[in-house]
Amino acid sequence: MSKYCVGVDIGGTTVKCGLFKVNGELVDNWEVPTRKEEAGKNILPDVAAALAQKLEDHGISNDDLCGIGLGVPGPVEPNGYVSICVNLGWKDIYPAREMSALMGGKIPCKVGNDANVAALGEMWMGGGRGHDSIVAVTLGTGVGGGIIVNGKIVAGAHGLGGEIGHMHVRDDEQEYCNCGGQGCVEQAASATGILREAKRVLAASDEPSKMREYGDKLSCRYVCDCAKEGDKLALKSLNTSMDYLARGLAAVAYVVDPEVFVIGGGVSKAGIFLVDLIKEYFAKYTPLAQNKPDIVLATLGNDAGIYGCARMVLE
Amino acid sequence: MSKYCVGVDIGGTTVKCGLFKVNGELVDNWEVPTRKEEAGKNILPDVAAALAQKLEDHGISNDDLCGIGLGVPGPVEPNGYVSICVNLGWKDIYPAREMSALMGGKIPCKVGNDANVAALGEMWMGGGRGHDSIVAVTLGTGVGGGIIVNGKIVAGAHGLGGEIGHMHVRDDEQEYCNCGGQGCVEQAASATGILREAKRVLAASDEPSKMREYGDKLSCRYVCDCAKEGDKLALKSLNTSMDYLARGLAAVAYVVDPEVFVIGGGVSKAGIFLVDLIKEYFAKYTPLAQNKPDIVLATLGNDAGIYGCARMVLE
Numbered sequence: 001m002s003k004y005c006v007g008v009d010i011g012g013t014t015v016k017c018g019l020f021k022v023n024g025e026l027v028d029n030w031e032v033p034t035r036k037e038e039a040g041k042n043i044l045p046d047v048a049a050a051l052a053q054k055l056e057d058h059g060i061s062n063d064d065l066c067g068i069g070l071g072v073p074g075p076v077e078p079n080g081y082v083s084i085c086v087n088l089g090w091k092d093i094y095p096a097r098e099m100s101a102l103m104g105g106k107i108p109c110k111v112g113n114d115a116n117v118a119a120l121g122e123m124w125m126g127g128g129r130g131h132d133s134i135v136a137v138t139l140g141t142g143v144g145g146g147i148i149v150n151g152k153i154v155a156g157a158h159g160l161g162g163e164i165g166h167m168h169v170r171d172d173e174q175e176y177c178n179c180g181g182q183g184c185v186e187q188a189a190s191a192t193g194i195l196r197e198a199k200r201v202l203a204a205s206d207e208p209s210k211m212r213e214y215g216d217k218l219s220c221r222y223v224c225d226c227a228k229e230g231d232k233l234a235l236k237s238l239n240t241s242m243d244y245l246a247r248g249l250a251a252v253a254y255v256v257d258p259e260v261f262v263i264g265g266g267v268s269k270a271g272i273f274l275v276d277l278i279k280e281y282f283a284k285y286t287p288l289a290q291n292k293p294d295i296v297l298a299t300l301g302n303d304a305g306i307y308g309c310a311r312m313v314l315e
Numbered sequence: 316m317s318k319y320c321v322g323v324d325i326g327g328t329t330v331k332c333g334l335f336k337v338n339g340e341l342v343d344n345w346e347v348p349t350r351k352e353e354a355g356k357n358i359l360p361d362v363a364a365a366l367a368q369k370l371e372d373h374g375i376s377n378d379d380l381c382g383i384g385l386g387v388p389g390p391v392e393p394n395g396y397v398s399i400c401v402n403l404g405w406k407d408i409y410p411a412r413e414m415s416a417l418m419g420g421k422i423p424c425k426v427g428n429d430a431n432v433a434a435l436g437e438m439w440m441g442g443g444r445g446h447d448s449i450v451a452v453t454l455g456t457g458v459g460g461g462i463i464v465n466g467k468i469v470a471g472a473h474g475l476g477g478e479i480g481h482m483h484v485r486d487d488e489q490e491y492c493n494c495g496g497q498g499c500v501e502q503a504a505s506a507t508g509i510l511r512e513a514k515r516v517l518a519a520s521d522e523p524s525k526m527r528e529y530g531d532k533l534s535c536r537y538v539c540d541c542a543k544e545g546d547k548l549a550l551k552s553l554n555t556s557m558d559y560l561a562r563g564l565a566a567v568a569y570v571v572d573p574e575v576f577v578i579g580g581g582v583s584k585a586g587i588f589l590v591d592l593i594k595e596y597f598a599k600y601t602p603l604a605q606n607k608p609d610i611v612l613a614t615l616g617n618d619a620g621i622y623g624c625a626r627m628v629l630e
Contacts, residue, residue, distance in 0.1 A: 133472055154464055154570075154571050156568075156572025157572050157608065159606075160604045161569075163572075181600065250482065251482045251567075254476075255469075256471060256476060257472050257474070257478075287496045288478060289474050289475045
């Protein structure tokens with residue numbers, strides 16, 4: 001009887017791997033260095049070799065495995081084809097097929113985009129547990145999203161699906177976003193965006209603020225810390241950032257209306273204080289519905305990927 | 316062998332019915348008056364009686380029916396429960412169960428919200444034919460949306476799903492939308508919104524415009540007609556309206572990234588001229604992707620509902 005599944009979250013530096021029981025219990029996890037040289041041709045063989053050893057250690061045979069899920073840091077077509085993945089050196093590859101062949105050809109393998117897969121992980125065993133329609137929002141260097149409707153990842157048809165960081169929400173933004181647009185959610189609400197907004201607020205004011213004490217060391221984290229302590233300018237700038245984030249989340253709600261938004265990424269370490277701010281603005285932009293999607297914190301951190309990869313093969 | 320399916324689109328004045336072959340060919344269609352009195356208790360019996368007669372006329376037995384799909388002008392819960400439908404007088408009803416009982420208890424019946432179901436119709440045999448991920452946009456008195464991902468309606472968890480008309484897109488809007496918000500897509504891009512924007516542009520300018528000749532008779536249709544003829548102020552106002560609509564569609568694309576947007580409703584009678592305007596602004600707000608969702612006109616008009624209702628039971 002098949003009782004285990006494996007999640008393999010392939011990053012640019014390391015591959016995170018997790019062995020799970022099908023009920024979501026993590027049995028073991030380990031990492032493998034990502035060897036990107038020679039077009040990344042060693043990555044999957046390295047993963048397969050390490051996995052084979054782990055299975056032996058745990059006395060688990062291939063027949064006990066439901067499957068192996070792979071998460072890839074780049075676009076994956078619906079048929080599992082990866083035309084290019086710059087972070088891994090891959091070109092023109094079907095990673096799941098290769099992984100399956102490396103494991104003897106009998107273990108079902110699936111592949112998905114890492115951000116989408118992480119959302120699936122949060123749904124399975126994280127902040128979105130118990131729900132089957134969630135939107136995972138990652139507030140990090142950028143702003144990413146993973147859309148899950150009725151338990152399935154919505155990947156989209158042209159690589160735009162879940163790219164909620166690039167919704168236009170701010171008309172007075174003069175700088176350009178990496179995407180080529182202006183006024184994206186990401187420019188206001190990523191770690192970078194939160195810091196930039198705080199610097200703008202400081203530059204435009206003579207008022208005292210604890211943020212000034214940090215000088216060049218000012219970071220998104222310090223902005224959030226100062227806001228929590230009640231610093232007026234920090235609160236002002238963080239409110240602006242969360243206002244624009246909430247416009248984006250409201251737009252998401254007006255499309256798929258998930259049961260819950262799960263907020264993760266480095267910025268989410270500001271915790272429930274931040275969630276409460278987001279909720280306040282989210283309510284402002286969704287007057288239509290009395291009942292609204294809940295907004296909660298992600299709980300799996302960097303492990304969301306391995307959980308989601310493993311969950312992928314249970315569908 | 317079951318070879319037919321029936322679509323029943325229940326409106327506040329009439330019920331539109333269609334008998335289809337399972338390949339989407341319309342065999343017959345008819346209407347039944349909507350008797351809303353006595354909490355709408357006669358609506359489904361009237362439909363059932365008319366349907367029984369039609370089946371007899373065509374020599375089709377109940378065994379030849381795959382099912383009957385009902386479209387309802389209001390919220391429908393995932394289990395088919397309608398707590399209230401003001402347009403029909405209904406309260407606390409499971410319409411599909413009742414319909415099935417009225418037809419002898421053996422014909423599978425399903426029920427869905429009429430806007431969502433119309434989107435399914437456009438996917439099956441209309442502007443979205445050949446695709447399985449579409450977003451139908453209805454530009455009428457209001458702006459509505461129907462989201463279909465992988466062939467399935469995305470209804471959402473709190474009644475917000477597909478309500479794309481209520482995304483906030485315009486900061487300088489002073490009037491309030493019916494939803495209680497300000498600056499909704501609907502306020503700029505519905506028939507009402509297009510007309511209001513044109514009146515504002517006229518009021519703010521001394522320039523000549525053919526629109527002025529219509530006086531109080533000016534309508535959305537005339538605004539579009541004048542814009543097509545190159546009238547400067549009409550073009551200016553219609554560009555503004557389509558700019559705000561495109562911001563909403565871009566946000567939709569950044570969530571579910573459909574293969575195609577299908578534009579319907581009264582305003583869409585302005586045709587390909589309008590679609591080209593929308594495409595221009597849509598491209599502006601989606602610089603991230605080189606390939607983009609296509610934008611096309613709906614083709615089924617008021618029949619989209621019966622098509623979609625019938626399609627619902629083929630899933």
